[in-house]
Amino acid sequence: MTTMTAQTTQVYSVFIRATPEQIWEAITTPEFTSKYFYGSLVDSTFEPGSKYNSWSSDRSQLMVDGVIEEAEAPTKLSHTWRALYDEESAAEEYSRVTWEIEAGDGGVSKLTVVHDRLEASPKTAASVAGGWMYVLSGLKTLLETGKPLAG
Amino acid sequence: MTDDGDLVFRALADPTRRHLLDRLYERDGRTLTELESELEMTRFGVMKHLRVLEDAGLVATRRSGREKLHFLNPVPIRLIHDRWIDKYTERRVSALAELKTELEETA
Numbered sequence: 001m002t003t004m005t006a007q008t009t010q011v012y013s014v015f016i017r018a019t020p021e022q023i024w025e026a027i028t029t030p031e032f033t034s035k036y037f038y039g040s041l042v043d044s045t046f047e048p049g050s051k052y053n054s055w056s057s058d059r060s061q062l063m064v065d066g067v068i069e070e071a072e073a074p075t076k077l078s079h080t081w082r083a084l085y086d087e088e089s090a091a092e093e094y095s096r097v098t099w100e101i102e103a104g105d106g107g108v109s110k111l112t113v114v115h116d117r118l119e120a121s122p123k124t125a126a127s128v129a130g131g132w133m134y135v136l137s138g139l140k141t142l143l144e145t146g147k148p149l150a151g
Numbered sequence: 152m153t154d155d156g157d158l159v160f161r162a163l164a165d166p167t168r169r170h171l172l173d174r175l176y177e178r179d180g181r182t183l184t185e186l187e188s189e190l191e192m193t194r195f196g197v198m199k200h201l202r203v204l205e206d207a208g209l210v211a212t213r214r215s216g217r218e219k220l221h222f223l224n225p226v227p228i229r230l231i232h233d234r235w236i237d238k239y240t241e242r243r244v245s246a247l248a249e250l251k252t253e254l255e256e257t258a
Binding site: 007008009010011012013014015060112114132133134136137138141 | 211213224229
C-alpha cells in the first residue's frame with residue numbers, strides 16, 4: 001500500500017448538467033451551499049477584496065474564512081481559504097481556492113476547483129483532499145436531481 | 152453525449168491507465184516526460200492513454216508556463232462509488248474486502 005503525501009496543488013473537476021449561471025448560484029448562495037457543503041452557509045458580497053466566510057449550519061461558528069481575489073460571474077471565482085473547523089489547520093497560512101466554470105455541449109458545464117498555495121499548510125492540504133471530492137459530487141447530484149446526496 | 156460512467160469504466164479497463172492513475176496518486180502535477188520515464192512505453196503511447204483518462208475526467212491538466220501538468224481527479228471515481236457501491240453493496244463489499252486483506256496478509 002502506498003501512502004499519499006498531500007499535494008500542494010489539488011485539482012478537482014466534474015461535468016454537471018446545468019448552466020454556468022446555475023452553478024455560480026449554487027456556489028455563491030447559502031441556501032445552496034447548506035445542501036452540499038457540509039451544511040455550511042456561504043457569506044460574501046463576492047467583490048474582490050471582500051471577505052469570504054462560511055458559517056456552520058446554525059451560524060454559531062465560522063468554519064472557513066478568506067478574502068475574494070477574483071470574481072467574474074459566472075465563470076471564475078477565486079478566494080483565499082483558512083479552515084477554522086480544525087485547530088491545527090486554523091493555525092496554518094491562508095491557501096487559495098479557485099472555481100472555474102466552462103459551458104460545454106448539450107447543456108453540460110465543467111466545474112473545476114483548484115486548491116493551491118498549500119505549501120505552508122500541510123494539515124489543510126491533507127484534510128481537504130477527500131472533502132472536495134465529496135463536495136463536488138454532492139453539488140452535481142443537487143443540481144441534476146434537486147436533491148442533496150443521501151447520508 | 153454518452154453516460155459519464157461509460158467513459159470512466161472504459162478508461163479504467165486498461166492496466167496501463169490504472170498504473171498511470173496510481174503514479175499520479177502518489178504524486179501528481181507531473182509532466183508527460185516524467186510519467187513517460189517510469190513506463191516501458193513510447194511517448195506517443197503514454198500520451199494516448201493520458202488523453203483517454205482526460206476525456207473520462209480522471210485526469211485534469213493545468214498549464215504552468217510552457218509545461219502541461221497532469222493531476223489525478225478522483226471525483227468520477229467518487230461518483231461511481233455513490234452510484235454503485237453506496238446504493239446496495241457497501242456492507243457486503245467491505246466484508247469481502249476485509250476477508251481478502253486478512254487472507255493475503257496471513258498468506
